[in-house]
Amino acid sequence: MVQAYIEIHMEITTDVYLGDSREKLKLLPGNSVDLVITSPPYADQRKKTYGGIHSDKYVEWFLPVSEQLLRILKPAGTFILNIKEKVVEGERSTYVMELIIEMRKQGWLWTEEFIWHKKNCYPGKWPNRFRDAWERLLQFNKNRKFNMYQDEVMVPMGDWANSRLRNLSDTDKIRDNSKVGSGFGKNISNWLDRDKAYPTNVLYLATECNNKNHSAAFPEELPEWFIKLFTREYDTVLDPFMGSGTTLIVANRMKRNSIGIDIIPEYCESVKKQLKTVDKIIKHLWKIKEQAAKEAKNDIDERCRLLRERDKKPGAVVVDLSKNQRRLIHSNEKEKCPSRRGVEPSILMTLKTKR
Numbered sequence: 001m002v003q004a005y006i007e008i009h010m011e012i013t014t015d016v017y018l019g020d021s022r023e024k025l026k027l028l029p030g031n032s033v034d035l036v037i038t039s040p041p042y043a044d045q046r047k048k049t050y051g052g053i054h055s056d057k058y059v060e061w062f063l064p065v066s067e068q069l070l071r072i073l074k075p076a077g078t079f080i081l082n083i084k085e086k087v088v089e090g091e092r093s094t095y096v097m098e099l100i101i102e103m104r105k106q107g108w109l110w111t112e113e114f115i116w117h118k119k120n121c122y123p124g125k126w127p128n129r130f131r132d133a134w135e136r137l138l139q140f141n142k143n144r145k146f147n148m149y150q151d152e153v154m155v156p157m158g159d160w161a162n163s164r165l166r167n168l169s170d171t172d173k174i175r176d177n178s179k180v181g182s183g184f185g186k187n188i189s190n191w192l193d194r195d196k197a198y199p200t201n202v203l204y205l206a207t208e209c210n211n212k213n214h215s216a217a218f219p220e221e222l223p224e225w226f227i228k229l230f231t232r233e234y235d236t237v238l239d240p241f242m243g244s245g246t247t248l249i250v251a252n253r254m255k256r257n258s259i260g261i262d263i264i265p266e267y268c269e270s271v272k273k274q275l276k277t278v279d280k281i282i283k284h285l286w287k288i289k290e291q292a293a294k295e296a297k298n299d300i301d302e303r304c305r306l307l308r309e310r311d312k313k314p315g316a317v318v319v320d321l322s323k324n325q326r327r328l329i330h331s332n333e334k335e336k337c338p339s340r341r342g343v344e345p346s347i348l349m350t351l352k353t354k355r
Helices: 002-009 021-027 055-072 095-106 160-164 221-230 246-253 265-312 323-331
Strands: 014-018 033-038 073-083 109-118 134-141 202-205 236-239 257-262
Touching: 014 246, 014 265, 021 055, 021 257, 033 055, 033 221, 055 073, 055 095, 073 109, 073 221, 095 109, 095 134, 202 221, 221 236, 221 246, 236 246, 246 257, 246 265, 257 265
Parallel strands: 014 257, 033 073, 033 236, 109 202, 236 257
Antiparallel strands: 073 134, 109 134
16 A cells, blocks of 8 residues: 555656746646646735736736636646635626636636635624625636546535435426426435435635635645546646645645646745655655565565475474465465465465474
């Protein structure tokens, strides 16, 4: 198990680029990324960190980025954009909706909209509104057919199934079409004997509370959920506004290649340090694996030697083999013990002295 973990992670790459995403993205080859997930600076926010982009200029600022992402993303890939409009002079800004329209003109398909419900949102009150407790996660694709592994994000059925599925009516056992003529329908009996169901498009996740030296770090569960849903192991994940590097750290842990870009040198250095720590752990595990393999080989050689001695002097050798050791000897019988070919499996049972 350790060996498999190490061998996989030794092939995973994580690249960090310092600079403006609008320029650095041009360095990446076309059709090379499976998933883009990012949270760019919102309009007129994070001014101390990124300088701030006015809402009137936001679409113009972001379109060169989305143009490059359209080129880089694979045909079956997905782009997840975490963004939220702000309030300007008492009303919501429209720059997010304007951005969606312009991205569609670029060739993007606006496929879905997920909602991130912040479970630990602080209470608050304003004269004409309540505190925001959610953010958008917009899904864009290049084609209508894209990679999506829905079974990877299934959730437990919940307690409702115990009562709802206990006594089914005749209607529950057939397809019950909508009474409003929408064309939709359901068959409740299809969910009998199932312990999991597909989730909704609302994600209930707490915000990041730990200090990551970033003003808007999102929780690890957020990129993890989308990485599960839209990628497989060895796929490539890109975050063009990397920040504290949450997406890259999670992607590395989940055995995905990853690319991160940020304009702040401190963030790039911080992410590299975190990744170096992961590399140290991997190298340490690699040494453990090598030592374990060496010890296992020596043990197998010794056991085979004892079996050969038994052939020469039946009953003279006492060997107490554990279950795992018997399995190792059996699997290595042809390579390590040529003299045991054709011998009945019983020879690998615990040997006892015959007197």
